[in-house]
Amino acid sequence: MTIEISKEYKASLVPFPKETLEALDLPKETFEFLTEVGLPPHAGYEITPNAPLTFFDMPNIKKHAHLQNTFLDIASMDMMGELTIDMKTQEVYQIQKGRADSWGNSVEIPVFANDSIGQFIDCLGIWLSFHQQLRDEVDKNLAINPKFSLFDRKEMYEPILNKLKEIDPESVKWRKYFWRRMCEPDIL
Template sequence: MICIEDYIKDLSPSKEYKESLVKYSSQSIKELDLPDNLVQQLCSASLPIKSDYCVFGENPITFYELPQKKCYALIPDTYIEIAKMEWVGNIAISLTNGFVWQIFPDYYRRSFMNSSIAQYTESLGAWLRFYPQFQDYVADMYDMNPQFSLFDNPEVYSPIKQKLKEIDAKAMESDDNYWVRCCEPDII
């Protein structure tokens, strides 16, 4: 029997991913009039600003060259929006506490992603490393057993859940959080 551990060899961000990371300069975000702690976060954490990554096969993330200050209708707080995900909202950082959120402006709701930009970047790098290995495993399992179901095999997500919890335990606390939802069998 094939197990997921045979496929998941490494969950650390790839060299390509690390090389795609760029920091915002304090000069470039000066006009946003941000709290000092958020300026420090934005200037010390790196993001894949000039890359085209997809969390899932057809969900590209477009990171902004310059972040944008935003308020969203019926969603509390003010944010710095740093990216747009093609099908599932925007990525924004709360000015109040520096938390990273998935924002659904058309639905007036948000979903917690990470406790900081640095933790978001590391989580994304781990996920991008996990997902192709996961896809290979699932394809092989379907070839061996056309009745294979992720609903019957939730342990498939154990390696990435553990890694995401190590990176940011708060990100994995609630079933409504972004990374927890990524590890659900109905999202593949």
């Protein structure tokens, strides 16, 4: 299995014009990344079978009711929530919708993804390279053995875990973190 960020993925990143983001008063590193490197086109990426990742045409600033800091929302993950950048720390989070509180407001649960937007974009590029190869390998194994289960073959995730760790060691440190969770057999 060859896992690397493809040239096509790198070439697909679209920088935002500086004038469109200046009014958002973003932290310097985030502003520079978004205006010099950019994000993937907004079209949906299949990162799991049930959650297409769709980047917004324009990121937007948002205060989340149950979270202290201000966030820059960059993408939707359909039923899995949103991807957002904490404006104070510049860390990337998945914001999951939890149960409603006693006032009827949906509780928002931040799940750490990466220390920076640059690391997230690199981890996504690596994941997109790996995910289809893993699905093909699973299909091949199921054709040979209908009882095949990733729960019995967790070592199949070792190559991607190692690559993610190279990009951002913190991203796979705990099982509850976004990328580590993506490497669980029930996600495929």
